[in-house]
Each structure stands twice: as structure tokens, then as C-alpha cells.
Amino acid sequence: MEAQSTPVNYLPIIFQMIVALGFVVVTMVVTHLVGPKRKTSDKLIPFESGIESIGNARQPFSIKYFLVAILFVLFDVEVIFMYPWAVNFRDFGWAGVIEMFIFMGTLLLGFIYVLKKGALDWE
Amino acid sequence: MEITFVIEKFVFITVIFGLSLLVAMYSTLAERKIAAFLQDRVGPNRAGPGGMFQPLADGVKMFLKEEIIPTQSNKFLFIAGPSLAILTACIGSAVIPWGQDIQLFGKTIALQATDINVGILYIFGVVSLGVYGIMIGGWASNNKFSLMGAIRAASQNISYEIPMGLSIIALLLVTNSLSLKDIAEQQHGFQWNVFYQPLGFLIFLVCAFAETNRTPFDLPECETELVGGYHTEYSSMKLGFFLFAEYINMFVSSAVMATLYFGGYNYPGMDYMNSLLGPTFGPLLGMAVLFLKIFAFIFFFMWVRWTIPRFRYDQLMNLGWKILIPLAIANIVLTGLVTALVNGF
Secondary structure (H helix, E strand, C coil): CCCCCHHHHHHHHHHHHHHHEEEEEEEEHHHHHCCCCCCCCCCCCCCCCCCCCCCCCCCCCCCHHHHHHHHHHHHHHHHHHHHHHHCCCCHHHHHHHHHHHHHHHHHHHHHHHHHHHCCCCCC | CCCCHHHHHHHHHHHHHHHHHHHHHHHHHHHHHHHHHHCCCCCCCCHHHHHHHHHHHHHHHHCCCCCCCCCCCHHHHHHHHHHHHHHHHHHHHCCCCCCCEEEEEEEEEEECCCCCCCCHHHHHHHHHHHHHHHHHHHHHHHHHHHHHHHHHHHHHHHHHHHHHHHHHHHHHHHHHCCHHHHHHHHHHCCCHHCCCCCCHHHHHHHHCCCCCCCCCHHHCCCCHCCCHHHHCCCCCCHHHHHHHHHHHHHHHHHHHHHHHHCCCCCCCCCCHHHHHHHHHHHHHHHHHHHHHHHHHHHHHHHHHHHCCCCHHHHHHHHHHHHHHHHHHHHHHHHHHHHHHHHHHH
């Protein structure tokens, strides 16, 4: 196993965030100051292929997207469970392999249920 | 912790950051040149010799355009969207090992911002954050096209994250480490992971295309249906940020693929070259090799873009959920069994 990471190891990530944030803020401010400002009321309405916009975009949309998001949360959590096993694969031996295969079998059953229910069918 | 450590890291990070911006800038020119080549055209050739200054001209143009914030939009989120998109694209490169330790000015410097033992998880987390920029920007525009583009982007990115995570698990069974430095070191010689994980690499590659919203998975900005997709309402540098973030993402994911599967900075005959060139230029050559691999991947991204048409939305979802996830799970089972049977415990 590799050495444990100490908090100092994570400092450069914060440095990188500072550098990136600096770049973003400076660019945003410069472009705000440099660009021309000739605003008209027609220019500032939402674009809808040139016709007058009807209502606004704050309205319900297909439930399918929500379903995909919920399924993602479920499966992604299961996937994260496999990481420690994969890293310690050699230490766990055959017992670990069998246990993880049972876990993956259960996961697969849930996956087949989702498919059979038609949760992922788009028409 | 000393002040020299902080300075050293800041300088290194700034250099890598500048380098990634430069690569992203010239990727835009390369994209147009490659598109022109594939379509039997000349491509941009007015700004400078062979169009060399085209990216600079584009950048200046982006700065000088009028900033438009639609009246019905949510102003704060409208600005936060593109900023977040480029911010998450820029911080991903922190854990990528660019080369072996280098001797510079009598000091040994690691060619990596930081070697944390959860490097892959960090990359994975940053990639997941990328969807927020698009989602927030698209929603804040208060435009129906933007909203649809943003929802598509969110749903596509999260769908392809699952097979991506699963393909990495199969890779971890081979490497037994989450640190990118360890993984790169293990591939020393010609022990590249792609030979042990060909199927895993293919799955990862497809997911990388989907995560960076590149053709054939660029449905979020599908111009035939959604005008401009999630950035319909954007102009000036905010639009530039969205477009630029895509190229930086492409650079970072190419670097990750090269490191995970294609040996990173390793190349055959590396020990001999290192003994020949010494501790300063040897690692630099390794870094050059890594960049060559990255450019090869970026070229592949562009080649695919101008060759393959766009997927339909249901095809995209079917590929992600019904083909890639079962394939990735089969790959884990296969890798686990083969590793256990061949190597024993």
C-alpha cells in the first residue's frame, strides 16, 4: 500500500483553485469593461426563433429526466462501494471475490428490474 | 511547510495552467484545420502564416463583443454558469503526473502538482462537477432551448458516469492503487494497461466523449433542434468560457486516458534514454512523450467529430444504459476472475 496522504498533499489543489479562480474573475471583469454596451429592449428578450416568446421556461418537463437522475444516484453509490474492494483486491482473496460477485449480482437484479419496468425506454 | 514549497507549487501550477490554456487555444485552430482537411478545404489562413494567430484573434474578438444578460434571466446564476464550467475544467489537471522527478537548479522537483492517494476519485469528482456549470447556465437563461439543452446535458453526463466508474474499477483490479503517479510508474517499460484492459479502455473512451459533450454525443448543443443548446443566450466571453471549457476538458481527459491506459510519460527504451540524457532532460523527454500521446488523443477526438454523425437521444441513452453498463460489469467480472486465477492471491 502507498503512504497515507496528509493534508499538506491537498494544499496544491487549493492553489490550483486559486489560480483558476483568478483567471476566471480577471477575464470576466475585463470582458465586462471592454465590451460595448448598447442595450435595447428587443435585444434582451429570450431568443425564440424570431417570434414573440410565449410564457417562460420555468415550467414542468418530462419526468424521464428525473427518473434517470434518481437511477444515477442509486447506481453511482453502488459503484463507489466497489472502489475499496478493487484497491484491496489482493488482500481480500477469494472470499472478497465471492462477496463482491454476490453484491454485483444483486445490483444486476435491480438493473434488470429497471429495464423490465421500462424506466429507460424513450419514445 | 516552508515558503519555498508554496512558491515552487504556485510556479509549477501556473506553468501547467498556462500550458493547458495554450493547448486548448490551439486545439480550436487544430479543430478547424482538421475539419478543413477532412472536408477538402483550406481552413483559416488569413491571420498570420497558415492561420497561426487565428486563436488570438478569436480570443480578442470574444473580449470585444457585447455582453448580453437577458432581462428574464437569473442574473447571478447566468454569470455563475460559465464561470463554474471553466473552473471545474481547469482544476482537473492538478493530480496528473506529467513526468518523473526532475533535477532543476540543483533541486529535485516532482512534475505533478500533488500526488494524493485518491487521485482517480478526485478526477472523477471534478468531472461530475462539470455538469453543474452547464445545468446552471442553461436554467438561468430562462429560454426553452437552453433549458432543454441543459437537461439533456445533465442527463447524458450522469448516465455515462456510471459505465466510466465501472471501467475504472476493472482497471483498479489490475493496478491496486488510486494514485495516478503509482499507476504511471507501474506501466514502466512497455507494461501499458491498455494491453490488460482493452475493453475497459474502449468503454472509458466512449464515456470520455460523452462527458466532454463531443460529437457523436453533442446533443446538449444540437443546433438542428435546439438553436445553440444550453448556450443559446450567451455572448461575449461567457460563451467563450463554455466553448473553451470543452477544449480544456478534452485536454484533461486525453491526459487522463494517456496516463491510465497508455503508460503516461513512459515509453519503450526509457531507462536507456534517461541514462543518456541525465536527470534534467530525461524527464523532460518523458513529458514530451506524454504530450505527444495527449495530442494523438485530441486528434482522435477531432477525427471522430468530423466523421461520425450525431446520435439520436434515445440511441444515446440506450447505448449508455443498456450496452455500456452490462459490458462494464462483465469486464469487471472477467478481470477479477482472470487476475485471481492467473496471479493467485
